[in-house]
Amino acid sequence: MGVLGTIVRHLDTTIGPGVMLLYPLYASMRAIESPSTLDDQQWLTYWVLYSLITLFELSTYKILSWFPIWPYMKLVFCVWLVLPMFNGAAYIYENYVRRYVKNFGNHGGSNNYNYPEEYKKVLHMMTFDARKAVERYIDRFGPDAFERVIRAAEKEAKKH
Numbered sequence: 359m360g361v362l363g364t365i366v367r368h369l370d371t372t373i374g375p376g377v378m379l380l381y382p383l384y385a386s387m388r389a390i391e392s393p394s395t396l397d398d399q400q401w402l403t404y405w406v407l408y409s410l411i412t413l414f415e416l417s418t419y420k421i422l423s424w425f426p427i428w429p430y431m432k433l434v435f436c437v438w439l440v441l442p443m444f445n446g447a448a449y450i451y452e453n454y455v456r457r458y459v460k461n462f463g464n465h466g467g468s469n470n471y472n473y474p475e476e477y478k479k480v481l482h483m484m485t486f487d488a489r490k491a492v493e494r495y496i497d498r499f500g501p502d503a504f505e506r507v508i509r510a511a512e513k514e515a516k517k518h
Contacts, residue, residue, distance in 0.1 A: 370429035378408065378436045385440075393497065396448070396490045403455065404439050404447035411435075442487075 382404055389397035411432060415422060422428045439446040484492065496504045 370433045374429070374433050374436075377433065377440055382408070382440055394490050394493055396493060399451055400445055400448040403451040407439060407447060407450065408436070445485075 382401065385397070386401040386405070389401045392398075415432075435446075438444050439450075492504070495507075
């Protein structure tokens with residue numbers, strides 16, 4: 359288990375920079391170029407959380423050196439924040455940060471559309487990718503087209 363053990367022991371230094379810095383950097387540049395604001399939310403939130411983790415590490419490095427599992431915990435948390443299947447940063451924003459940001463400004467919708475409350479509930483239950491698709495649809499065809507789609511879906515659901 360010499361080589362495999364060495365790789366596992368240094369997993370945080372071999373995989374960590376790619377997961378915690380390179381991929382988020384690449385994804386952030388793509389988000390800047392995309393018309394959607396949802397991916398901006400994911401990556402801006404990621405960088406804020408990563409900065410907070412780094413500040414925590416810098417402030418408590420003497421204490422953290424006593425916990426050899428810390429680098430692996432940080433790696434797992436950052437993987438959860440970064441991977442598109444989890445979109446952890448967007449999850450943290452939606453479920454924890456957003457309510458505090460709303461108190462400081464009016465950020466009701468991602469494109470400032472004034473959705474009825476039932477639409478907001480539906481959008482909130484959607485996955486990150488589904489919300490992106492809905493946002494693109496609204497940007498392309500307008501909020502009235504989105505409302506027509508919702509009404510048609512409700513009518514179809516009542517039939518079944």
